[in-house]
Amino acid sequence: MLSDIEIALNAKMEPIKTVADKIGIREEELEPYGHYKAKLAPCLWERIKDRPDGKLVLVTAINPTPAGEGKTTITVGLTQALCKKGKNAIAALREPSLGPVMGVKGGAAGGGYAQVVPMEDINLHFTGDMHAITAANNLLCAMIDNHLQQGNALGIDPRRIVFKRVLDMNDRALRNVVVGLGGATNGVPREDGFMITVASEVMAILCLSENHIDMKERLSRIVVAQTYDKKPVTAKDLGAAGAMALLLKDAIKPNLVQALENTPCILHGGPFANIAHGCNSVIATRHALKLGDICVTEAGFGADLGAEKFLDIKCRMAGLSPDAVVLVATLRALKYHNSADKFENLGKHIENLRAFGLPVLVAINRFADDTDEEIRELTEYCKKYGAACAPAEVFARGGEGGLDLADALLHILETEKANFAPIYPNNMPLTEKIETVAKVIYGADGVDFTPSAAKKLADFEEAGYGSFPVCMAKTQYSLSDNPKLLGRPRGFRITVRDAKVSAGAGFVVALTGEIMTMPGLPKVPAAEKIDIDEKGVISGLF
Numbered sequence: 001m002l003s004d005i006e007i008a009l010n011a012k013m014e015p016i017k018t019v020a021d022k023i024g025i026r027e028e029e030l031e032p033y034g035h036y037k038a039k040l041a042p043c044l045w046e047r048i049k050d051r052p053d054g055k056l057v058l059v060t061a062i063n064p065t066p067a068g069e070g071k072t073t074i075t076v077g078l079t080q081a082l083c084k085k086g087k088n089a090i091a092a093l094r095e096p097s098l099g100p101v102m103g104v105k106g107g108a109a110g111g112g113y114a115q116v117v118p119m120e121d122i123n124l125h126f127t128g129d130m131h132a133i134t135a136a137n138n139l140l141c142a143m144i145d146n147h148l149q150q151g152n153a154l155g156i157d158p159r160r161i162v163f164k165r166v167l168d169m170n171d172r173a174l175r176n177v178v179v180g181l182g183g184a185t186n187g188v189p190r191e192d193g194f195m196i197t198v199a200s201e202v203m204a205i206l207c208l209s210e211n212h213i214d215m216k217e218r219l220s221r222i223v224v225a226q227t228y229d230k231k232p233v234t235a236k237d238l239g240a241a242g243a244m245a246l247l248l249k250d251a252i253k254p255n256l257v258q259a260l261e262n263t264p265c266i267l268h269g270g271p272f273a274n275i276a277h278g279c280n281s282v283i284a285t286r287h288a289l290k291l292g293d294i295c296v297t298e299a300g301f302g303a304d305l306g307a308e309k310f311l312d313i314k315c316r317m318a319g320l321s322p323d324a325v326v327l328v329a330t331l332r333a334l335k336y337h338n339s340a341d342k343f344e345n346l347g348k349h350i351e352n353l354r355a356f357g358l359p360v361l362v363a364i365n366r367f368a369d370d371t372d373e374e375i376r377e378l379t380e381y382c383k384k385y386g387a388a389c390a391p392a393e394v395f396a397r398g399g400e401g402g403l404d405l406a407d408a409l410l411h412i413l414e415t416e417k418a419n420f421a422p423i424y425p426n427n428m429p430l431t432e433k434i435e436t437v438a439k440v441i442y443g444a445d446g447v448d449f450t451p452s453a454a455k456k457l458a459d460f461e462e463a464g465y466g467s468f469p470v471c472m473a474k475t476q477y478s479l480s481d482n483p484k485l486l487g488r489p490r491g492f493r494i495t496v497r498d499a500k501v502s503a504g505a506g507f508v509v510a511l512t513g514e515i516m517t518m519p520g521l522p523k524v525p526a527a528e529k530i531d532i533d534e535k536g537v538i539s540g541l542f
Helices: 006-007 015-023 042-048 071-084 098-104 119-121 127-150 201-208 212-220 241-245 282-291 303-317 331-337 344-355 372-384 393-414 430-442 450-463
Strands: 030-032 038-040 056-060 089-093 114-117 154-161 164-168 177-181 188-192 194-196 221-229 233-234 256-257 264-267 294-298 324-330 360-365 388-392 446-449 470-473 495-501 507-512
Touching: 006 114, 006 119, 015 256, 030 098, 038 119, 038 164, 038 470, 042 194, 042 388, 056 071, 056 331, 056 344, 056 393, 071 089, 071 194, 071 324, 071 360, 098 114, 098 201, 114 241, 127 154, 127 164, 127 201, 127 221, 127 241, 154 188, 194 241, 194 294, 194 324, 201 212, 201 303, 201 344, 212 241, 212 372, 241 303, 241 450, 282 303, 282 360, 282 372, 294 360, 303 324, 303 344, 303 470, 324 331, 324 344, 324 393, 331 344, 344 360, 344 430, 372 388, 388 393, 430 446, 430 450, 430 470, 446 450, 450 495
Parallel strands: 056 294, 056 324, 089 264, 089 294, 164 194, 324 360, 360 388, 446 495, 470 507
Antiparallel strands: 030 038, 038 256, 114 256, 154 221, 177 188, 221 233, 256 264, 495 507
């Protein structure tokens, strides 16, 4: 059996101009990056912005195993299948982060015969968006430390600097560092740390911005520190927003690529859903809705994380209203949860998505060792929860393996009407918003706030951020904040140990459990198996 990279390298890609032509994009509206990928120029949006939207379909999943459950694979395969059915379907996906590519998960461009290509470019440096975000973020950090060095006219308290440097790599050694050592000419010594780039507020801002002007205004609102008298200091106060926006002038343009079957895919932005809001850019989704009959998009990790944030944060801010949700489940993951009721993790996610007023279609991402009896049992379970269900074999068969899933989705889109609404209103206090997510989505009995977190949340309310949605930072492996509580845990409480405001992005982050904003590499990183030979052929990238 061929590996993902071997399948991708053997693919017969079409020139990106040909892919663009399929969805009515003109040559002058493309900014090519080689033969097979391109940026979409702003003039395209000006031409299509008044068109009616197509249908919006979200792909999410149950709580995953460490290997993931194939959301991207299903998203790509389903899009290919819909195109085979004669629909003008476009996938809207996130860009992979280099950290997981070199760590545990490997590539994040789909798998098997349901991939986006050129896979090796997408999983590595692509069009440079991640590097631009890293540079913009770290420019702001450099300007903070330079301000301290040059006299500190704003009166920044070095102990209350909250904006960290970033790197698009898993590197636990950088979680806590000391900067400014080496004498008076090397800066003011202080404690600092790194996050992974996808956790940066700059990433969130790029993904939630309407356009480059909106992005610049959001960048200016980033709160970087407090003064000695505890007043907020922003990127605008430091004069950094304009230069940051300049560094991001190309990164804010969405990227067009193709699936293995030459169907179009818009790839843009890539925040993690366990430590950020986990959705691709608003700009990319809106382009796909205007250019296609159906936009199939995804949100990271399980529905308790990515889908909740897609629905409570992204849709709220962008005025989006999904028409259906595809919930990916694997028998592998259901067995991993090892519950007395082996499907109860799935059942809870179906309940949660229905709480948002959305029709749910369960996609069984089928593996070779899944038995027909297991598939029948799972299908019957879904019926009891009022959810449609269809197996998919898109990894092995591409779009052909997703035709049953495509038929089931089209039936839902034709016969069921979504009644979407977020699960909490804007005017609810921040602590109550957090408790609502914990109780309704996670199934917790309640929330315990550390004194520090409670104080910060109260301060955020007083500073005028109380209307913001909340972005929960939580383990992806469990509905709780404890990764070992698998299945559908009951009788537990969530602990919020810290909170921070992302004033530019427009949400408040609540950190739970022991979630880290800078992951580490595993004992045997995927990087050890990745190589390139004398002919430039890549191996081990999966």
